Amino acid sequence: MSSSSLSATVRLPFHDSELDVRKRVDDLLDRLTLDERLAMLHQHAPAVPRLGVGPFRTGSEALHGVSWLGVATAFPQAVGLGATWDEELVRRVAEATSIELRAFHRHRPPTDGDAPTSLQAWAPVVNLLRDPRWGRNEEGYSEDPVHTARLGEAFCRGMAGDDPRFLRTAPVLKHFLAYNNEDDRCTTSSGVRPRVLHEYDLAAFRPVVASGAATGAMAAYNLVNGRPCHVSPLIEDELRRWAEPTGHELFVVSDAEAPSNLVDPEHYFDDHVESHAAALKAGIDSFTDHGLDSATPVGRLREALERGLIDETDINRAVRRQLALRFRLGEFDPDLDPYAAIGPDVIDHPDHRVLAARAATESVVLLKNDGLLPLDKAAAPRLAVIGPLSDVLHEDWYSGTLPYQVTIAAGLEAAVGEVVRVSGEDRIALRSGTTGRLLGDTAFDVAEWGDGVVTLRSADTGLHLSAKDGSLVADEERIKSWDVHQTFRLEPVADDGDIVLLRNVLTSRYAAVDPDGRVGVTAETPETAERWSRELLRDGAEEARTAAAAADVAVVVLGNHPLINGRETQDRTGTALPETQAALLRAVADVQPSTVLVVMSSYPYALDWADEHLPAVVWTSHGGQETGHAVAAVLLGDAEPAGRLPQSWYRGDDELPHPLDYDIIKAGWTYQYHRAAPLYPFGHGLSYTDFAYRDLRLSSEVVPQDGSLDISVTVANTGARPGSDVVQVYARALAARYDAPQLHLVDFRKVRVGAGDSEALTFRLPVERLAHWDVARGAFTVDPGDYEIVVARSAGNHVLVGRLTVTGENPTPRAVVDRRTSAVDFDDYSDLVLVDATKATGDAVAPADPTRPAAVLFRAVNLTGAVGVEVEVARADGSGEARLEFRVADRSVAVVEVPLTGDRHTWTTATAEFPERLAGVHDLRVTLHGDVRLTAFRLTSATVVAE
Structure with a gap:
């Protein structure tokens, strides 16, 4: 029952649309019983029939189109949208997505007694693409926080709509934080x-929240500095603080099953009652846990209330945020809701098809071109379209069901006439050594996706072989499930490639034949597995060579399957193309010099060989239903290659940092800090026309720290055809006192310029965009000094450079005497790990390996007057040494013995005196020996007497 169905005689103040929303929320909240409020803390909040309040569910998926609900317009993956660098286009994609979500909400019947489709959309993902091996790389926009925040805000505005009172949908930022x-x-x-x-991780979230475009956030699965994100103080201290000026609070939701993870597997709390209480108090408003079973998590919260771990204020605060959002979504004002009339005809609407085609086209990036592209369509070239992705489109986990599929082969055929289509996949038969029968009584086409992982598709039906319930059956047209049953390894026996074992990747079990001749995936060891004779029926590479040699141009389409070897729950092991795909490419290029490589992927690959040997290389993400039309338009010159890379594409021999090293500064992540030149830099993308940049002017070459300036530049299209470029403005500090980025993006704009035309652009640059986080002051600071403003076509292609001087007072040396200094506010470190000070708040440092010393360095410290030191330390293990050493100018000035505290979260103060009063400004180094945690220290100016 909805509130609108109540008769006028029982209408209550919260029904009054003329009343201030806050008063309406308070009125409704006051009318709910404690049990009703507790029930609303679960993802599936039940109806309250006595008040006419309907059920409510938090969360629908809408990352690049509505997903999981059936057929819906499928736009390019988020990383592809990031490649457009076009905020207005991203806003329009989100607008179309939100309109379709509204239609599902109103016209798709709820299932299993659940609420209607949620209008709270769990999108966009603004996690930064720090490591290109991340399994969920496809879900983010960029490796850069400015770029990500700008597109994230645009997406949120498109989802939310323009009505000043009501939201079309409620966008939720994922996933907070450092994930x-x-x-x-x-x-x-x-x-x-x-x-x-x-400077990095919060910087992607902060502008989106502060703009008021986002309505919520989702906490991440991981821990940050040893504390699970679901109990992070940053939810309140940062996220909600940024939102305060907007007049709306963020509604923060948990990720699926993450509240239970706090006990299992994280073991951060002893029991689920304690963990759920901590999450609620930290700011989690809705618990996505145990699926539709709300009784378990709600029961834990009820017990937490009974045990005094939470009180009704904590419950009311969370429920109030939910109700406020529901009012903004129009639930209680259906007659006023401007979006209530959206009908089902908007799903896969013709206008959305056009938009999908434009988004897919704008996201295509031309990585290399020695003049082969664009292809001359008028010459009617004979095209061979080759590769495992040439004639198929794949959905990812957050895709909707494609309304239709235009593959690259189909798109090219529609444009130029008949093309030769070759998958380049081997066709094999697997014959049982025991029975002599063929597996499945069919042949299989084999596609390899890297690390020896293959899929086997029946040559008769086109269905994928699956291992389900211990059986083998070819029954899946497409691979899209949380557990992927369709991936295998063909493991040679005794280096004989013709005799193989068939091993399922998901279960790690082998195919075996039972005494009745039935085949099951039941063998635990190679010894008990069936031996299969691998019979080659079609040599895919040879077929591809033949087709390529007979064509004028070969278009080879390679890349990834979004559900295999790089997906949610699984990172990639490297950046190389799958071995079979790389061999196919070399085979084609060997006979056809005019070979175009099209990489269709969710993430970067190391394309060193292709860049060196091929005339043209193109990248597209999995671009949705219109991928084929988009790529064909770019290859044939019907559209400009307008995309630019949203992340660096590293070289194959570039040894990337460890995936868990999140310190982009010290590890050298992204274009800002990576030392080696990438193959294709951040922001890279070629055009079919030529652009000249000229007349760079700074409105002032000297500005104060709190000032701003205008940067003007003219972009001229000197080529013979219209085109678009992304003008990128970077900055860098010269002679910085801190480890400054080599370059960092401060602004950008996509421009479309006609042949022979030019456009004058002006960028407004507040000097605060040059700021760094000053650890000595705990705030953003713009140091006075010299900076360069770089106008570029990519992070590696600098076109114009201007010099800027920022005036102001030079920073004073760090004050540490008689002042508490947090240990994490160091300038440099070695062999260190960041840990939690308590379960609720604070950070500390500890040796990464207690058997090796760790060190933190504090630069330019004013030591004048210091005669001793107090340290806040914890020590859980009583074995071995545990001490801190303070060194100044390579001289030891104090050693502090760390007492046993019995627990890593139990802190005590220890002291030591210096041999003499210190003076001057020096670097201060603190070395940690043994199992010791340090959260803060204070240099004292009066002698400390130990009690």
Whole structure:
């Protein structure tokens, strides 16, 4: 029952649309019983029939189109939208997505007694693409926080709509915070020191929240500095603080099953009652846990209330945020809701098809071109379209069901006439050594996706072989499930490639033949597995060579399957193309010099060989239903290659940092800090026309720290055809006192310029965009000094450079005497890990390996007057040494013995005196020996007498 169905005689103040929303929320909240309020803390909040309040569910998926609900317009993956660098286009994609979500909400019947489709959309993902091996790389926009925040805000505005009172849908930012690995994601801790936290990870979220465009956030699975994100103080201290000026609170939701993860597998709390209480108090408003079973998590929260771990104020605060959002979504004002009339005809609407085609086209990036592209369509070239992705489109986990599929082969055929289609896949038969029968009584086409992982597709039916319930059956047209049953390894026996074992990747079990001749995936060891004779029926590479040699141009389409070897829960092991795909490419290029490589992927690959040997290389993400039309338009010159890379594409021999090293500064992540030149830099993308940049002017070459300036530049299209470019403005500090980025993006704009035309652009640059997080002051600071403003076509292609001087007072040396200094506010470190000070708040440092010393360095410290030191320390293990050593100018000035505290979260103060009063400004180094945690220290100016 909805509130509108109540008769006028029982209408209550919260029904009054003329009343202030806050008063309406308070009125409804006051009318709910304690049990009703507790029930609303679960993802599936039940109806309250006595008040005419309907059921409510938090969360629908809408990352690049509505997903999981059936057929819906499928736009390019988020990383592809990131490649457009076009905020207005991203806003329009989100608008179309939200309109379709409204239609599902109103016209799709609820299932299993659940609420209607949620209008709270769990999108966009604004986690930064720090490591290109991240399994969920496809879900983010960019490796850069400015770029990500700008597109994230645009997406949120498109989802929310323009009505001043009502939301079309409610966008939720994912996933807070520092989440960029899948392997062991629920137990790994992202070590994020304050500079990285504020300049990088928070920087992607902060502008979106502060703009008021986002209505909520989802906490991440991982831990940060040893504390699970679901109990992070940053939810209140940062996220909600940014939202305060907007007049609306963020509604913060948990990720699926993450509240239970706090006990299992994280073991951060002793029991689920304690963990749920901590999450609620930290700011989690809705618990997505135990699926439709709300009784378990709600029961835990009820017990937490009974045990005094939470009180009704904590419950009311969360429920109030939910109700406020529901009022904004028009639930209680159906007659006033401007979006209530949206009908089902908007789903896969013709206008949305046009938009999908435009988004897919704008996201295509031309990585290399020696003049082969665009192809001359008028010459009617004979095209061979080759590769495992040439004639198929794949959905990812957050895709909707494609309304239709235009593959690259189909798109090219529609444009130029008949093309030759060759998958390049081997066709094999697997014959049982025991029975002599063919597996499945069919042949299989084999596609390899890297690390020896293959899929087997029946040559008769086109269905994928699956291992389900211990049986083998070819029954799946497409691979799209949480557990992927369709991936296998063909493991040679005794180096004989003709005799293989068939092993399922999901279960790690082998195919075996039972005494009745039935085949099952039941063998635990190679010894008990069936031996299969691998019979080659079609040589895919040879077929591809033949087709390529007979064509004028070969278009080879390679890449990934979004559900295999790089997906949610699984990171990639490297950046190389799958071995079979790389061999196919070399085979084609060997006979056809005019070979175009099209990479269709969710993430970057190392394309060194292709870049060196091929005339043209193109990248597209999995671009949705219109991928084929988009790629064909770019290859044939019907559209400009307008995309630019949203992340660096590294070289194959570039040894990337460890995936769990989140310190982009010290590890050298992204274009800002990576030392080696990438193959294709951030922002890279070629055009079919030529652009000239000229007349760079700064409105002032000297500005104060709190000032701003205008940057003007003219972009001229000097080529013979219209085109678009992304004008990128970077900055860098010269002679900085801190480890400054080599370059960092401060602004950008996509421009379309006609042949022979030019356009004058002006960028407004507040000087605060040059700021870094000053660890000595705990705030953003713009140091006075010299900076360069770089106008570029990519992070590696600098076109114009201007010099800027910022005036102001030079920073004073760090004050540490008679002042508490947090240990994490260091300038440099070695062999260190960041940990939690308590379960609720605070950070500390500890040796990464207690058997090796760790060190933190504080630069330019004013030591004048210091005669001793107090340290706040914890020590859980009583074995071995545990001490801190303070060194100044390579001289030891104090050694502090750390007493046993019995627990890593139990802190005590220890002291030591210096041999003499210190003076002057020096670097201060603190070395940690043994099992010791340090959260803060204070240099004292009066002698400390130990009690």
